[in-house]
Each structure stands twice: as C-alpha cells, then as structure tokens.
C-alpha cells in the first residue's frame with residue numbers, strides 16, 4: 050500500500066506492504082540506516098525513533114501506522130555536515146559511546162527525554178533508558194551524557 | 207604536548223552518534239543476494255538423504271550449498287573437528303545443513319522448504335558428566351583422525367584436557383589441618399552484541415572478498431580458507447564498523463557460507479542473522495562444573511588444591527573453549543600462593559550448539575568457584591574473609607601455579623586501595639541482616655599474540671597507521687593506538703589516521719581479544735612510529751642543519767630544542783624526504799616476549815602463562831529483598847592495575863561495561879537449553895542488565911607498568927567482568943548466611959535459601 054508521513058521534517062511517500070515494519074521501511078526503502086536492527090522483537094531499543102516526539106521501537110511498528118504522522122530518526126539530530134546536537138555531543142564528551150550500535154536508539158530516547166524536561170535526575174534518566182539495552186558501556190557514561198546535555202548534575206557531583 | 211593519559215574523544219565517535227557509521231549489519235553490495243540457512247531441528251542423527259535438486263530449480267534461486275561444497279575440517283586454533291555444513295552426521299540443533307542464495311527472501315524460504323532431508327536419529331548426549339561415562343555414545347567417532355595444533359590428552363567425548371600438576375599434593379593433604387571440598391555449576395552466557403553476525407561476500411578474480419564485523423580478521427581468513435579448502439591468501443577479509451563482539455565475533459560463523467554461495471552464484475551475497483539465530487547458533491560462554499578440594503593449615507594458609515573443571519565444548523571446537531582449557535588452572539592458581547596443586551580441565555563434547563569465547567572466558571566461573579570456596583574455608587576456620595585472602599595472596603616475586611614468577615604482583619596494593627575507598631572494617635562492623643559484602647583480588651592475562659603495523663608520514667604531515675586491529679568498541683583503535691603514535695611523532699591526535707582492518711593491506715594481527723589491541727597492536731605501531739621518527743629526524747636534521755639529538759617533534763613540527771622558531775613542518779619534511787631518501791614509512795612488529803615458567807608441570811596447554819599480568823580488586827555490597835529474593839547491588843568498587851593509563855575515560859568505560867556484563871552473569875543471564883534446543887531464543891526471556899540494574903561504580907586506576915607494554919600499558923578491557931560473579935556470590939552468601947553453589951543467583955534460589963535457613967534456625971529457637 051502507499052502512504053505518506055513526515056520523515057525528519059520532510060514529507061515522504063512510500064509504497065510498501067502496510068505491515069512492513071517501520072524499521073525496514075526506513076532502512077531498506079528510504080535509505081536511512083541509522084536506526085539499528087538489534088533484535089527485531091522490541092526488546093533492545095536500538096531501532097528507537099520518535100513518533101510525534103515520543104520514542105517508539107520501529108522494528109515492531111507497522112509502517113502504515115505512521116501514516117500522516119511525524120517520524121524523526123537519528124539522522125535528524127544534526128545537519129548532515131552541521132554541528133552535533135547537545136545529546137550527541139554529550140555522548141562523546143562523556144565517553145558514552147563504545148561499539149555504538151545502541152547509540153542511535155539511545156540518542157533518540159534521550160532527545161525525547163530532554164525535550165520533555167530539563168529537570169533530570171540520574172534516577173529519571175535511568176528509568177527512561179530501561180527500553181534501551183547497551184551491552185558495552187554499563188550505562189553510566191550514557192547517563193552522565195544525558196545529565197551533561199541537560200546542563201544538570203543530576204543531584205551528584 | 208602529550209595526548210597519552212588524557213581522555214581524548216574517540217576518533218570514530220562522530221559517525222557513530224550521527225548514525226552514519228557503516229556497520230556489518232548495514233553493509234551491502236550491488237544486487238547482493240539474500241541467504242537462508244537450513245539448520246538441523248534434531249540434536250543427533252545420521253543423514254541418509256540430502257537432495258537439493260528441487261530447491262535449485264525454484265525461480266530466483268542462484269545457489270545452494272551443502273557439505274559437498276565445503277571439504278575442509280577446521281577449528282578454533284587447536285582441534286580441527288568442524289565442517290561448515292553437517293556432512294554425514296548431525297551433532298546439534300541449529301547445525302547448518304544447507305544454505306540458499308536467492309533474489310528474494312520468499313524465494314530463499316521456498317528453496318529451503320524444497321530441500322529433501324532424511325535422517326536416522328541417534329541418541330543425543332547433553333550432560334557433561336553423562337558424556338564422559340564409559341557407556342556414552344561417542345559424538346565424534348572419528349575423533350582420532352582429527353588434526354591438532356599441539357598434543358594433549360583427549361579421546362571419545364573428551365574433546366581436550368589440560369593439566370597442571372606441581373608439588374607433592376598427597377603429602378600436603380595428609381598434613382592438612384582442614385580439607386574443604388565444594389562443587390559449583392555455572393550456566394551458558396550469551397555475548398548478545400547488539401549487532402548480530404553478518405557477512406557480505408563476493409568472488410572476484412578467483413578470490414573471496416568478505417566484509418564482516420569480526421574481531422579477528424586474520425582468524426576468519428584462515429578459517430574460511432581451511433573450511434573451503436583454499437589458501438589463506440585466496441580470502442580477503444575487510445572489517446566495517448563492529449556493533450559489539452565480546453568474544454562472540456572472533457570465529458568464522460557466516461563467512462564460509464557467504465563465500466561459497468557467492469562463488470556458486472557469481473553474485474555478491476549478504477547474510478545477516480536474526481536475533482533468534484544469533485541466540486541459538488552463535489556460541490556462548492560454556493556451561494561448567496568446577497570441583498575444588500583444598501588443604502589448609504590452621505591459620506588459613508593454603509597448602510594444596512585439587513581442581514576438576516568440566517566445561518561444555520558443545521558439538522565441535524569451532525569456538526575458543528578448547529584453546530582456553532589451560533586458562534582454568536591459571537585462573538585458579540594465579541591469584542593465591544598454592545604450593546602444591548593438581549588441576550584437570552576437561553572440555554567435553556555434547557550434542558549442543560558449540561560454545562565459544564565470551565570476555566573473561568573460563569576465568570569468570572573459575573574465580574567464582576575459587577572465591578566461594580575460600581569463603582567456605584574462612585567460615586570453617588573462623589577467619590575473616592578478607593584476612594584469609596591477604597594471607598594467601600601472591601606477593602611480588604612469588605610464583606603462580608605454573609611456576610611463573612610475578613615480579614610485579616600488585617594484589618596487596620589493589621586490596622589496600624579498595625580498603626581506602628571502602629574500609630572493610632567499617633563495612634563488616636555495620637552489618638545488617640540481608641546485607642552482605644565481599645572483596646576479591648584477581649590476577650589476569652593480557653593476550654600475548656603477535657601484531658604487525660606500518661606507519662607512514664603523509665605529504666600533509668599527517669600520519670597513517672595500517673594494521674589489522676579491529677575496533678570493537680573498546681577504543682583500542684579509535685583512541686589507544688592513535689594516542690601512542692601521536693605522542694611518539696609529536697602530531698595532534700586528529701592527525702593520526704588508522705586504516706580499516708583489511709587482511710590484504712595489513713600485516714598479521716592476533717585480533718581484538720584478551721585486551722590486546724592497545725597493548726599488542728599499540729606496541730607494533732609504536733615500534734613503527736619510532737622508526738618513522740628516526741627517519742624524520744634524519745631528514746629534518748639536514749633541513750635544519752642540526753644533529754638529530756638536538757631535535758624535538760612537537761605539534762606537527764620538527765624543531766631545534768631551545769631555539770624557538772627554528773623548525774620545519776612535518777609536511778615539509780615529508781616533501782623533502784620524497785625526492786631525497788624516498789617516502790617516509792616503516793613497519794613495526796610485536797609479540798609478547800617469552801616469560802619463564804615451569805613447562806614440565808603442564809600438559810595440553812595452548813595458553814601456558816599470564817603475559818603482561820594485571821592485578822585487580824573488586825568489592826561489592828548487596829542487599830536482599832526478603833519478599834522477592836531479589837539481589838540489589840548497592841555498592842561496587844573496582845581497583846584495576848592498567849600498567850599505564852593511555853585513556854582514563856575509555857578505561858572507566860571498559861570497567862563499567864565489564865562489571866555490567868558480570869552482574870548479568872551473576873544475577874540474570876542463563877542461556878537455557880532443553881533437549882538440545884536453546885530455550886532463550888530472544889531478549890524477552892534472555893534477561894540482559896538494564897540501566898536500572900547497574901549501580902554507579904567507584905573506580906581506582908592503578909599504574910603498575912609492564913616492562914614490555916607500550917609506555918608500560920597492560921591489557922584493560924577483559925578483566926573487569928571476571929571477578930564480578932565471585933564478589934557478588936560471596937556478598938549474597940554473606941547476606942543470607944547460605945552460599946549458593948550455582949549461577950545465576952536467581953530470586954527463586956535466594957528465596958529457597960532463605961526459607962531453608964529459616965527452617966534450620968527455627969527448631970532451635
């Protein structure tokens with residue numbers, strides 16, 4: 050079926066079976082490979098995108114469900130040759146990136162969290178990340194990055 | 207200006223946070239075919255008929271491969287008992303039988319369904335102990351014919367055995383004040399890198415070119431060649447960005463299938479595992495049984511120890527389990543003074559998916575067993591647990607169980623540092639019910655393997671390192687090697703480039719394993735950079751009319767020491783060299799130097815000693831919820847000797863990540879197998895630690911330099927996972943008053959232990 054939605058601020062039309070997961074639509078049909086297929090079963094969060102500003106796992110979401118709505122992927126966080134977003138910058142500054150496979154999803158979850166509130170504590174950041182698995186970092190430096198990006202010390206230091 | 211010792215940002219980070227880094231799971235080639243694999247649904251059977259002729263005729267199917275296309279036998283370094291596809295006999299559920307390359311997934315699926323397979327079931331063998339019984343069916347009837355890289359005891363379902371024996375064990379036991387005996391059981395743990403295995407292969411000019419996110423490109427090259435029956439140089443391995451490995455991406459997995467299909471189809475093929483395939487067919491850390499028996503004196507001095515380690519090889523030796531067999535004795539006898547010892551490490555065949563390396567390999571369960579066992583001894587003798595360890599821990603100049611003298615042993619210092627951060631006396635004095643604490647020292651190895659690296663000076667004054675080291679996320683390539691080379695040549699960090707790993711371009715490298723990238727490849731790169739430095743000084747000396755001894759390399763320039771302004775840029779040096787002495791470049795190399803040890807005490811040992819040994823202390827405090835049995839880690843301290851801290855922030859990241867994986871091993875992770883079938887085929891039931899499960903970790907980095915590490919550095923990445931299950935296991939035992947003899951420490955086990963304890967206490971009340 051064909052449907053239209055807003056992707057990273059621009060309208061797109063696709064013609065793929067409606068049940069094809071959004072992750073596959075993004076990666077195979079729209080050339081955006083930032084979101085990662087870590088599990089394909091909604092458990093790891095590496096495929097996280099923002100749907101109308103809310104984090105969702107795109108591997109389980111039928112593409113047609115985004116019809117008429119707005120989707121943002123990691124590719125939208127910074128201009129292709131522009132400076133990094135505060136979250137991206139903080140992730141590198143804090144040393145929160147190792148293999149990086151979880152990072153596109155982490156960056157989207159944290160972007161949504163920061164858009165909704167700058168008043169973050171370590172605990173609220175950790176709560177918000179429970180749907181995003183990172184196998185490399187042990188999370189601490191990702192949490193540190195979120196607090197840095199929010200410009201708060203999260204009640205520590 | 208020096209960048210070594212600073213927490214410089216990783217060189218590959220920008221692409222990773224933008225989502226533009228091309229990982230193995232993202233990489234493809236024009237018109238690449240898709241692949242489906244027919245895998246066995248039975249654990250043990252003889253193949254009586256395999257007919258792919260109908261499958262081959264399905265429209266869109268470009269190639270079908272079976273054992274007939276892959277003649278070779280191979281194995282991870284030591285024992286060659288593995289084929290790509292089951293040949294006559296099926297040995298585990300999930301074993302590849304055939305693979306199909308087609309235009310579309312639907313066509314590939316149809317072809318898989320059209321393959322005709324008939325089998326005669328054989329009696330499966332699942333259990334470690336049953337497998338070694340005299341009447342067990344032999345899983346590899348041809349075991350005697352398999353080639354091995356070294357001699358070692360083996361036979362029937364005993365795939366391999368490594369033994370260490372020193373001192374007069376019998377006499378020590380006879381004279382002991384106390385003998386304590388224990389058995390511990392540990393589960394399989396899956397690496398669960400976020401990126402699944404993936405491979406893209408094409409066949410060009412009679413050679414296989416495979417892009418794969420592997421930790422060890424030269425191993426994959428050698429293994430593909432062996433399995434396909436071609437020369438190693440007929441295979442080229444190129445490594446895109448790697449989305450995590452942890453040992454799971456050392457060995458050839460999908461690459462041989464992709465290569466043979468590409469050749470047969472005449473087109474590139476791309477194969478990517480689903481999460482279910484990943485969990486069910488990619489080798490995890492092996493399950494094991496560890497039996498320890500120890501003789502001690504009245505004051506807690508260890509007199510002798512006997513240990514039997516049974517670990518599960520699975521159906522073949524495609525993983526590192528056999529190669530690591532002798533690490534078990536070294537892990538048991540590398541931290542404490544054990545004057546007499548007899549360790550037998552048995553790697554056992556079963557009809558289950560082959561096991562493989564996962565960070566820390568068998569160290570994790572051997573250290574768990576040893577530390578739980580020491581706590582048992584402390585209880586029996588009424589000695590404080592930390593005190594018992596202090597009495598037995600190896601001091602500088604003393605010998606490990608293999609006779610290797612640890613001149614730089616730093617365990618007492620590590621324990622002292624941990625005590626500074628979290629004083630044992632205070633922690634134990636403030637004891638409350640359902641809270642427990644433990645502290646554990648540990649010695650670990652840095653993988654000694656060889657590396658080649660070349661360094662060239664570019665015409666713009668930048669420096670390029672060519673090596674086959676794979677960046678698996680640790681920062682070894684993205685920071686470590688670059689920092690070392692940047693300082694040696696006095697160039698900004700950003701001006702050091704490293705070419706992506708490509709076995710056609712780079713010299714041999716022993717892979718991203720055992721914490722060796724910054725240590726081993728870093729040493730080779732430093733060796734090359736030092737030669738480039740000499741060439742630069744030579745040319746610059748002529749340009750500046752100064753002798754090389756009076757020159758320094760700073761900020762991308764060569765200058766005369768003490769004469770500000772008298773300097774030339776490296777770009778100018780490169781240009782001058784070009785038409786005088788020729789372009790500036792050099793090749794460097796490294797292999798860890800031999801370390802003296804008692805070779806006579808070991809049999810079947812592929813790993814004989816701890817090179818660049820590092821020293822550690824972990825401390826944990828836990829709290830038990832008496833209603834749910836849930837264990838919460840409330841405090842965690844790591845003291846780690848890194849030799850020399852090249853990038854403190856990356857080191858912290860390795861420590862935090864390793865501890866998180868260790869918490870998973872201690873409390874949650876258990877890749878269950880039932881009737882040969884992997885039960886936890888997804889991340890829904892295979893429980894990984896989340897951001898809420900990992901406490902903040904207090905870290906102290908100690909610098910106790912290694913004489914042959916680059917700038918004194920030792921391996922950093924691997925050890926942080928190893929003592930975690932041990933220290934948590936001991937802390938939980940302290941909290942509930944009952945040791946749990948198996949991992950993971952599930953809420954059910956904790957509750958059962960609490961109930962058992964209460965029942966035992968109440969009659970006396």
Ligand code: FES
Pocket residue numbers: 085086087088089090091092093094095096097106107108109
């Ligand atoms: S790929 Fe979507 S949650 Fe893992």
Ligand code: FES
Pocket residue numbers: 145146147148149150151152182183184185186400449450679
């Ligand atoms: S950085 Fe590797 S999974 Fe998070």
